[in-house]
């Protein structure tokens with residue numbers, strides 16, 4: 419099996435699994451996997467597809483400028499530029515983008531602070547953070563309509579420790595060294611968002627008045 423066929427299969431499996439959990443509502447979301455470092459080449463999802471279906475037109479090969487490598491009628495994801503930024507700035511091998519209600523609400527709540535920090539949660543270890551008081555900070559950028567600007571903004575907030583970037587009222591882009599790690603990071607991130615919001619709601623409603631306040 420060629421490397422492209424292997425990577426295609428890996429990405430298709432991830433897409434199927436995330437789709438089965440309804441993580442691509444309304445054709446939102448996109449995925450990519452790196453095929454070659456030099457020159458940068460990736461398989462990225464085609465734009466506007468129903469990601470619950472598996473077809474031969476789900477992905478296409480693009481270069482480090484986000485342009486199709488081979489002649490095709492397919493359009494790369496509108497957010498391919500974000501994926502390219504991630505591969506340029508990190509050692510990522512796979513990059514996933516999903517819109518969920520939880521990640522959108524968190525992005526809106528913390529947008530003015532420019533980031534959210536999660537603490538006191540076992541699942542922080544899923545990001546390879548094993549310290550006693552480990553924490554993870556996820557930057558939040560504005561949702562620029564101009565996708566070049568958006569891609570640049572995402573690239574600009576990526577530092578060596580960054581594992582994900584939230585886009586305000588849009589979604590999260592998260593990555594890992596391979597598909598397994600990218601999916602692990604995505605699942606852990608969504609868990610942290612969900613826990614955080616539930617805790618905030620309980621604190622607000624005073625149902626759980628002894629709950630220690632979440633410090634962000």
Ligand SMILES: CSC[C@@H](O)[C@@H](O)C(=O)COP(=O)(O)O
Pocket residue numbers: 444445446447448463464465466467494495496497515
């Ligand atoms: C159809 S709503 C979502 C899109 O605007 C976009 O944010 C998205 O995630 C999917 O775009 P796509 O071009 O299909 O990869």
Ligand SMILES: [Zn+2]
Pocket residue numbers: 446447448497515517588589
């Ligand atoms: Zn999106």
